[in-house]
Amino acid sequence: MHINTLEKRWLYVALGMILLFVGAMFFTAYSRNIHPPSHVETIDSASLHLSEEFAEDKLGVQPQPLPDGSLQVKLVAARYGFYPRAIEVPAGRKIVFRLATLDVLHGVHVPMTNMSTMVVPGFVAEVTTVFPKPGEYPVLCNEYCGLGHDHMWSKLTVVAPDTWRAPTQTGAQP
Amino acid sequence: MIDATVKKLCLYHLWLAFGAFALACVFGEFQVLERSGLIGAIQSPAVYFASVSTHGVLMGFVLTTFFIMGFGYYTAVSSLQLPLWNPTLAWTSFFVCLSGTVMAAIPLLLGKASVLYTFYPPVQANAFFYIGATLLVVGSWLWAVIMLVMLLQWKKAHAGQAVPLPMFATATNCVLWLWTSVGVALEAVFQLLPWALGLVDTIDVGLARTLFAWTLHPIVYFWLIPAYIALYCYVPIAAGGKLFSDELGRLAFLLILLFGLPIGFHHLYMDPEQGHEWKFLHMVGTFAVAIPTLLTGFTVVASLEMAGRKAGGKGLFGWIGALPWRNPMVLAALLSLLMLLLGGFGGIVNASYAMNAMVHNTAWVPGHFHLIFGGTVVTLYLALGYRLWPRLCGKALYSTELALVQIWTWFIGLVVMTTPWHVLGLLGQPRRISSVNYNSVLTLAWDPYELVMIMGGLILLASGALYVYILYRTQTAGSAQADSGDEAMAMATPATVPGWLNGFLGWNLVILALMAISYGYPIAQFFLIKTFDPTAWGY
Amino acid sequence: MSAHDPSENGQAPIGTWVLLCLVALGMSLAWLFLYFGVFLPRGAIT
Numbered sequence: 001m002h003i004n005t006l007e008k009r010w011l012y013v014a015l016g017m018i019l020l021f022v023g024a025m026f027f028t029a030y031s032r033n034i035h036p037p038s039h040v041e042t043i044d045s046a047s048l049h050l051s052e053e054f055a056e057d058k059l060g061v062q063p064q065p066l067p068d069g070s071l072q073v074k075l076v077a078a079r080y081g082f083y084p085r086a087i088e089v090p091a092g093r094k095i096v097f098r099l100a101t102l103d104v105l106h107g108v109h110v111p112m113t114n115m116s117t118m119v120v121p122g123f124v125a126e127v128t129t130v131f132p133k134p135g136e137y138p139v140l141c142n143e144y145c146g147l148g149h150d151h152m153w154s155k156l157t158v159v160a161p162d163t164w165r166a167p168t169q170t171g172a173q174p
Numbered sequence: 175m176i177d178a179t180v181k182k183l184c185l186y187h188l189w190l191a192f193g194a195f196a197l198a199c200v201f202g203e204f205q206v207l208e209r210s211g212l213i214g215a216i217q218s219p220a221v222y223f224a225s226v227s228t229h230g231v232l233m234g235f236v237l238t239t240f241f242i243m244g245f246g247y248y249t250a251v252s253s254l255q256l257p258l259w260n261p262t263l264a265w266t267s268f269f270v271c272l273s274g275t276v277m278a279a280i281p282l283l284l285g286k287a288s289v290l291y292t293f294y295p296p297v298q299a300n301a302f303f304y305i306g307a308t309l310l311v312v313g314s315w316l317w318a319v320i321m322l323v324m325l326l327q328w329k330k331a332h333a334g335q336a337v338p339l340p341m342f343a344t345a346t347n348c349v350l351w352l353w354t355s356v357g358v359a360l361e362a363v364f365q366l367l368p369w370a371l372g373l374v375d376t377i378d379v380g381l382a383r384t385l386f387a388w389t390l391h392p393i394v395y396f397w398l399i400p401a402y403i404a405l406y407c408y409v410p411i412a413a414g415g416k417l418f419s420d421e422l423g424r425l426a427f428l429l430i431l432l433f434g435l436p437i438g439f440h441h442l443y444m445d446p447e448q449g450h451e452w453k454f455l456h457m458v459g460t461f462a463v464a465i466p467t468l469l470t471g472f473t474v475v476a477s478l479e480m481a482g483r484k485a486g487g488k489g490l491f492g493w494i495g496a497l498p499w500r501n502p503m504v505l506a507a508l509l510s511l512l513m514l515l516l517g518g519f520g521g522i523v524n525a526s527y528a529m530n531a532m533v534h535n536t537a538w539v540p541g542h543f544h545l546i547f548g549g550t551v552v553t554l555y556l557a558l559g560y561r562l563w564p565r566l567c568g569k570a571l572y573s574t575e576l577a578l579v580q581i582w583t584w585f586i587g588l589v590v591m592t593t594p595w596h597v598l599g600l601l602g603q604p605r606r607i608s609s610v611n612y613n614s615v616l617t618l619a620w621d622p623y624e625l626v627m628i629m630g631g632l633i634l635l636a637s638g639a640l641y642v643y644i645l646y647r648t649q650t651a652g653s654a655q656a657d658s659g660d661e662a663m664a665m666a667t668p669a670t671v672p673g674w675l676n677g678f679l680g681w682n683l684v685i686l687a688l689m690a691i692s693y694g695y696p697i698a699q700f701f702l703i704k705t706f707d708p709t710a711w712g713y
Numbered sequence: 714m715s716a717h718d719p720s721e722n723g724q725a726p727i728g729t730w731v732l733l734c735l736v737a738l739g740m741s742l743a744w745l746f747l748y749f750g751v752f753l754p755r756g757a758i759t
Contacts, residue, residue, distance in 0.1 A: 001421050001672060006730040007472050014468035017737045018461045021744055025457065025527045028753070034528045035759050036443040038450035040699075044706035094757075104297050104711045105379065107444070107535040111602020111616055114758040116444055116531040121296055121379050121708040123446040130756040138614035142535035142604030144290050146297065146713040147219040150607040153614070418726065472733055476726035483724065490728050519740050526744070529752045600751070 037117040037127035043100050045121040048076060053124075054100050057171035060084045065166075070094035070128065074170075077106040077119040080152035082139050086174035088157040090164035091134045099125045107143035110156055118143065131158040176657075180251050180258050181566045186268060187244025188559060188566075190275075191237045192642055195552075198232035199638035201225045203631040206591075210624040211609050222608040223288040223713070230291025231282060234547075235310060236275055238397045241555050243267070243317045245400050246344050248562060250321055252663035253340040254328045259320055267316035274309025277302050288713055290606065292386065293366070295377045298710035301370040308362045311355050318348040329677070336671040339423055340407045340663055346427040347399040349678050353435055353685055354396055357388025369710065376707035380447030381700040387438035388693060391460075395434040397547065399427065401554035405474045405507055407662040408561060412503035415481025420668055422473045424675040429466035431678075433459055435685055436692035443530040452696050453527065459692065460525040467518060474511065478504075502577045506557035509585040510550045517546030520596065535606075538599020545592040548634075553584060556641055563645055565660060569652030572644050580644060583637040591630025594623035 003011070028034040048054040054076055062072040070093070076083045077099055089095055099108060099119045106119040110131075117127040131137075141152035155174075207213055208222050251258055258264060280302065281287040287303035325345045329337065337345070361382050369377045406423045410416050417423065439456035442448055482493025498504050520542040524533060533539065560577050564570055571577065603610065603620050610620050674680070 001425070001675070002419075003422065004419065004476070004726070006725055006727065007419070007422065007469075007476065010472045010730060010733055011465075011469065013734060013737050014465060017741050018464060020741060021522065021526065022458060022461050024745070024748060025529075029454065029527070032757060033759050034753070034757060035450045036453055036528045036530060037446065037758070038448060038453060039446050040449050040703075041446070042703060042705055045708055046706070104708075105294055107604070109535065109602060109604065112755065114531045114752070114756045116534055116758075118442075118444045118446065118535075120383070120446055122706045123380060125446040128757075128759040132754065132756055136615065138612055138616060140602070140604050140612070142606070144223070144294075144297070144606040146711075147223065147288075147608075150219065150609045151612070153612055155614075468733075471736075472726075472729060475732065476729040479726045479729045480724060490731055493728055515736060519743065522740070522744065523747060526748065528758055529748055531758050532747075532752045532755065 037125060039124060039126040041124040041126065042122055043124045045100060045102055048100055048102050051100075053098070056083075060170050060172055061087055061089060061167050062170060063166050063168060066096065068094075070096050071166075072096045072098065075099045075108075075154075077101040077108060077141070079103055079146055080141070080148040082108060082141070082152075082154040084171075084173045085154040086157070087155070088159060088164065089131065090161040091131050091158050092161055094128060094130055096126065096128045104145050105143050106141050106145050106152070108139060109142045110137045110139050113137065115139075115156075134158045134160050176248070176251055176565065177257070179261050180247060183258070183261070183264055183268070184244045184248050184562070185566050187240045187247070188562070190272065191240035191244065191555075192559065192645060194232040194236040194240070194275075196638050196642045198229045198237070199635045201229040201232070203628075203635045205229065206624070206627050206631040209608060209610060210621075210628060211611055212625075212628075217609065219608040220285055220288070223290070224282065224285040226606070227288050227290050228279070228282045231278060231307075234291050235307070237552075237555075239271065239310060239314050242347070242396065242400055243271070243314060245403075245558060245562070246317060246321055246347075248566075249340045249344045249403070249663065250324045252660050253338040254324060256324055256328060259324045259327065263316055264320055267313045267320070270313030270316065271310050272313075274306045274311075274313060276306070277309065278306030281306075292390070294386070295366065295369070295379050295382050296708040296711050297713050298370060301367070304362060304366045304370050308359070308367065311359060311362075315352065315355070318352055321345060321348045334670060336420075336667050336669065337676055338663070338667045339417075339420055339665065340403055342424055342676070343399055343403045343406070343427045345678065346431050347396060349682070350392060350399070350431050350434065351396045353689070354389050354392040357385045357390075357438070361385035376709050378700055378705050378707045380445075380705065381697070383442060383445060384438075384448065384693075384697055384700070387441045389438070390441050391438045392434045394547070395430050395463075397551050399430065400558070401510070401551045402427070402430075402470060404503070404554040404558050405470065405510075407665055408503050408558070409474065409507040410477035410481060411661050411665065412501050413478050413481035413497055413507075414485055415477055417665065418473050418476040418480060420666075421671060421675060422469060424671060426466040426470045426473070428675065428681065429469075430463065432681065432684060432688065433463035433466070436688040437463060438693075439696075440525045440530070443527065444534045447700075448696055452692075456692060457525060457527045459688075461522075464518070464522060464525075467514070471511070471514070474507070478507075500574070500578060502560050502574060502581060503557050505578060505581050506553050509581065510553045513545055513549035513553070513585070513588065517542060517550055521546060533599055535604060536599035537603040537605055538596050539605050541592045541595030541599055544595065545588060549585070549588045549592070553581065556581065556584065559641075559645060561660075563648050564652075564655055565657055567649045567652065568654060568657065569648050570655040572647040572652050576640065576644055580637050580640045583633055583640070587630050587633030587637055589630075590633060591627050594626045594630075598623050
């Protein structure tokens with residue numbers, strides 16, 4: 001097979017560019033643990049209210065941090081909000097979000113941050129991220145979930161670490 | 175061999191395709207207006223989501239499938255110089271596809287199938303929607319069979335010779351489509367249909383999404399390949415030159431076939447039902463499929479450069495200005511290539527594993543696919559329409575001037591509409607929302623972009639209407655024109671090419687292996703782990 | 714085969730080569746900017 005000299009050189013340039021991107025992703029995946037959320041954990045969406053983890057009085061920011069210091073937040077996605085509908089967390093700290101849906105597919109995203117995951121019926125969605133900047137953020141649903149999809153949202157407040165106080169118990173609804 | 179039967183078959187397919195396109199443009203403008211919230215009287219989530227669902231099906235299933243089939247019949251008879259094999263089967267295919275389309279359209283327009291283009295469960299549509307969509311896919315398989323039979327007939331009569339490039343690409347597309355559609359066919363037959371018909375109560379959503387992802391990526395190559403046929407076979411000649419490398423064209427089509435299939439998980443990066451090892455694997459494959467497009471860029475642009483230099487262009491870039499910009503096929507190619515550059519880069523961003531979190535399900539995604547599909551792909555479909563219509567109708571194109579205006583306005587409309595769309599995505603605006611007003615400060619920044627998008631949509635609507643007008647006038651009021659043949663279909667073919675660039679039998683085994691590796695366990699897991707499947711939900 | 718290759722006729726697509734190298738450079742810089750300058754600063758994700 002004949003390839004023109006310049007086209008062959010271009011093929012190397014193109015391959016080099018591709019390898020640059022793949023290499024950067026490989027590097028950050030294995031040195032900084034940068035991955036998309038991929039937990040593969042099942043749960044029965046029809047009986048969340050009876051579950052240990054996602055019963056209503058267990059939701060929200062958990063008082064006890066995990067052994068490595070990260071905070072845990074448990075949310076239920078349901079038409080049309082993420083419950084509890086207002087939560088407050090500190091900036092700069094690793095936060096493990098665990099979500100389950102009680103009805104259909106939802107997507108959860110906090111604009112301008114990397115808090116993003118699909119919430120699929122039958123699965124627990126777990127995503128760990130850090131919020132570098134304090135502020136008031138909306139928590140938006142970004143997957144079609146019915147006619148009320150455009151008003152499915154909740155509030156996230158990120159405060160400076162020294163002003164944040166852990167909740168004393170779970171289950172608080174605003 | 176482009177006899178009256180073939181002309182009629184092509185015209186029926188292409189009118190259905192472009193008619194669906196024009197109607198979908200109207201829905202599109204309604205959507206951007208409704209979403210902005212500027213016109214209170216039209217606010218309605220129910221109408222909005224019925225419109226989005228219909229618009230998506232018309233543009234992504236009807237326009238595409240009927241165009242590709244019609245263009246395929248044209249290409250097979252013209253490039254192989256063979257009569258159409260089994261016209262009865264061809265018409266059967268058309269009617270099965272048409273019936274499926276009508277069967278799906280009725281619930282869509284009545285608001286009983288507002289499940290969007292992707293129809294993810296457990297939100298459930300009326301059963302006729304799923305039956306109709308299935309028929310559309312099955313009908314297209316009949317078309318693929320005809321294409322492949324004609325290929326084999328030709329190869330038998332021309333043993334050892336290189337298959338003409340337009341048909342090699344078309345056949346690649348058929349093999350691709352047959353492999354691609356298996357995913358959604360499995361989802362439809364084993365999951366959606368029994369569930370929608372009430373035969374089973376629950377549905378495994380993780381499995382459904384995984385099977386749909388199998389189809390969802392390579393289907394875009396099913397759409398892209400006919401556009402690449404235009405770039406490789408029509409454009410160099412229209413520019414006054416010839417194709418820079420026939421062999422590299424074949425290689426590009428082959429690499430799209432191989433690498434375009436086993437990579438669907440970049441649509442599932444944010445999903446919890448697949449592990450990150452599989453997502454990483456699919457990411458690597460997705461970057462591999464960028465290679466044939468990067469190669470295509472070189473081969474096609476080099477062809478244009480040679481033509482431009484032949485026309486007198488001097489220096490490093492003078493050939494660009496020397497090209498015949500007033501030739502609709504050339505203009506369409508130049509604008510399409512520019513949109514391929516921008517839209518292709520956006521696609522690379524989408525494919526970038528964890529970085530997908532920045533853009534997933536935000537407005538960036540529709541911005542991306544309107545640019546790459548509405549832009550790169552559809553622009554060339556429209557240009558092919560301009561090229562084919564005179565041959566199919568025996569009439570001269572109604573107005574080259576208007577055709578150029580239409581192609582420019584389509585491009586301008588897309589740039590105006592998709593640029594703010596991408597920005598909105600980076601600002602975090604969700605997709606698939608029927609209004610953009612949240613009671614949150616961060617979202618107030620979105621408003622000016624919506625206004626610009628309304629303008630872009632209006633330009634596109636006018637351009638789409640102009641296109642259909644030009645075709646209609648050509649057919650009804652154009653002056654009679656003798657058939658001048660199709661130079662692209664008669665393009666010089668090398669006497670021989672290596673066997674691995676001339677057939678598919680062995681490559682199917684490679685595809686099978688790649689699919690087994692990429693999808694084997696990820697699908698099997700749903701049968702190995704205990705899943706809790708939800709029941710149906712309305713919307 | 715050589716009759717099909719313009720570069721064998723003494724003409725090479727040098728403009729295409731330069732143009733596409735610029736494209737590759739632009740895409741690389743843009744991707745690196747997005748990945749390391751926008752995406753990662755929004756917070757590590759796992």
